[in-house]
Amino acid sequence: MKPSPIILALDTKDLGVAKNWIEATNSSIDIYKIGLEFFLKFGSQGLLDLASAGDFQVFLDLKLHDIPNTVAGAVSSVAQLSPKFLTIHASGGGEMIRAAALAAPEISITAVTILTSLSDHELGEIGFVGGAKERAIGLAKLAQASGARSIVCSPFEAAEIRSVLGDGIEIITPGIRPEGSDHGDQKRVMNPAQAIAAGASYLVIGRAITELSKISLKAMGEGARQILESIE
Numbered sequence: 001m002k003p004s005p006i007i008l009a010l011d012t013k014d015l016g017v018a019k020n021w022i023e024a025t026n027s028s029i030d031i032y033k034i035g036l037e038f039f040l041k042f043g044s045q046g047l048l049d050l051a052s053a054g055d056f057q058v059f060l061d062l063k064l065h066d067i068p069n070t071v072a073g074a075v076s077s078v079a080q081l082s083p084k085f086l087t088i089h090a091s092g093g094g095e096m097i098r099a100a101a102l103a104a105p106e107i108s109i110t111a112v113t114i115l116t117s118l119s120d121h122e123l124g125e126i127g128f129v130g131g132a133k134e135r136a137i138g139l140a141k142l143a144q145a146s147g148a149r150s151i152v153c154s155p156f157e158a159a160e161i162r163s164v165l166g167d168g169i170e171i172i173t174p175g176i177r178p179e180g181s182d183h184g185d186q187k188r189v190m191n192p193a194q195a196i197a198a199g200a201s202y203l204v205i206g207r208a209i210t211e212l213s214k215i216s217l218k219a220m221g222e223g224a225r226q227i228l229e230s231i232e
Contacts, residue, residue, distance in 0.1 A: 009206030101147030111143030162199030
């Protein structure tokens with residue numbers, strides 16, 4: 001069976017809720033994103049506890065950004081959890097990316113380019129020269145050259161980054177919203193089918209699926225299945 005391109009964001013501070021979400025969607029989803037909200041509360045043990053909820057891989061979204069030695073140490077500290085993907089900020093520089101990749105060569109070090117919550121105006125406010133697409137492409141090229149095996153970018157940068165970097169890197173796109181969904185705090189969004197067509201390997205989806213759990217876990221599972229069918 002073809003692996004699912006959906007990565008479900010487990011953005012919750014409730015361990016039981018996270019398990020329920022996995023159980024409800026595991027027939028349509030193979031990878032789950034664990035971010036700071038969950039990891040800072042439950043740590044490594046939380047990931048081990050989730051293992052009983054289904055057969056899945058982990059996208060550990062810690063967005064590490066520090067001096068190379070510190071990032072390498074942090075990567076080593078979570079390597080025993082065997083995440084499929086582990087995020088760092090590409091803006092930390094080539095030496096930092098290389099240190100992370102060398103610290104855990106079995107993990108796909110995933111370089112975050114430009115956050116999808118940032119507009120071009122906000123990028124200028126924090127000192128970036130050029131727009132989001134230009135900066136994301138530059139950071140993606142740096143990341144690949146420095147040993148990252150996957151990158152995170154908005155779906156609007158995916159096509160050009162795929163063209164520049166080729167098929168040798170996996171592209172993960174947040175900012176995915178099915179038609180009619182609330183954009184929330186995302187500024188640059190695209191629907192799932194469009195993002196895959198643009199060159200994304202994986203799509204990070206959160207509230208568009210998890211909000212359905214307020215109706216029922218069955219509705220949540222059905223929602224995940226419908227999104228998967230829309231991109232197959």
